[in-house]
Amino acid sequence: MNEDVVRVLAPQVLGILVRRGNDFAAAEDAVQDALLEAHRSWGDAPPDDPKGWLLTVAGRKLIDSRRSAAARRRREDALSHEPEPGTAEQADDTLLLLFLCCHPALSPASAIALTLRAVGGLTTREIAEAFLVPEATMGQRISRARRMVSGQPFAQPSDVAVVLRVLYLIFNEGYSGRVDLSAEAIRLTRQLALACDEPEVAGLLALMLLHDARRAARTDEHGTLIPLDKQDRTRWNEAEIAEGVRILQAALARDQRGEYQIQAAIAALHDDARTSGETDWPQILAWYNELLELTGNPVAALSRTIAVGEVDGPLAGLSALDELAPRLGNHHRLDAVRARLHERAGHLDIAAEHYTRAAAQARNTAERDYLTKQAARLRHRSP
């Protein structure tokens, strides 16, 4: 049995069953049963039409479960013989599943788990491994989420923002574990983009591609982060950058700006510079200003101070930071940004101190190691 084929087909079959009005949890159980049967009976020779086979068997399983519940059986009988849907319908099914799995009633963690399982076609074990939790815990999370969406009315199309946030969270989980969640998020966002013609969907896809393009250059052989200005830009993935830029330009041309398009635009400007010295900071600052106007997000405001530092000088960046600091409370990145601006201003001892404080607040080891080494570099500089 070809696992890759099955992984792609299982969510499609699930989508068809759900679109036909079947209960989500019951349909997912039926698809899982069908996969088990495929595993048993296909061996090395899958049927000519594996999707049709899975759909028929899953449909039959659904009917069986209904029969044993002794209800509505006649109506379902006809359903398992419906013709296969075309691509447009397939896209609609994906959309339907994504809206269900990213239902606003679910917590982000539940939505992520359910999406990876039901739309991404990953197994519970793979998802558990990706998030470093026991398989039983992930199974429980998924089944709670399934129960919750089973009774829910369909989400409204306006909830595409929720879907985008879930996909972005999956992307940001990265690729450090055994499952490449960034690649998975890109794959799912591509599917969404096929089904949903909205500039922000394209914006998110572009954003992911433009960041993923730097993957090979982002960490050294010890796993420590390499900051953008020190990355070997020849290792950036040019094909991904080109695709991201093309998608972004088409989205921006529709003149319905949103936070993902703007973040993608900032990423594109970084990707566009052949050396860090060639970075178009005034342009980046302009995008940050627009992002702030749109979202008011204090974390975006924090990133903006770096751009201010590059355009108007580090002292201007520091005063922008001082102005912002009360709103950020004790945000863990505050010291890291302050350190960077002080270093730019030549205040190396102060910078070292802030790098040390920033390292103590880092949320992950790659960042902590980077910040610790920055502090060490400044402390042990030649006089």
Place this chain on the structure above:
Amino acid sequence: MPKYLLLKHYTGGPERHPDFVPISEWTADEITAHMAFQRHVGELLRERGEFVDVQALSPERTYVRYGGPGMAPVTTDGPFPETKELAAGWFIIDVESEARAYEVAAYLSSAPGKDGQPIHEWIEVRPVMGGAPAAAE
């Protein structure tokens, strides 16, 4: 989803709650009820899909360090100059937010002790470091 270590201490931590009565003064039934509560917390976390790990530690402890090339490890089990903190065990949870981690910790600290009253034990909450986010500039 961030992970948190919820560390239970035998001793140490901030000043004890005025109602705190050490386990040495509890009855057998009170101890049973206390242990049952620990299992109940574990089940609750499993049911909610937040459970990662739980362990209890023996109070016995030994300090061990490198003894030099070709030398045996250097060990010591005390006595120690000052009263040291002694961890009794931990939960590791995978939760939605820091607020939820605090909620679980507070619940854990409400475990019944003497006369079935909450022990108000301090729980040390430590964030576990995750991987670096894929989108960072």
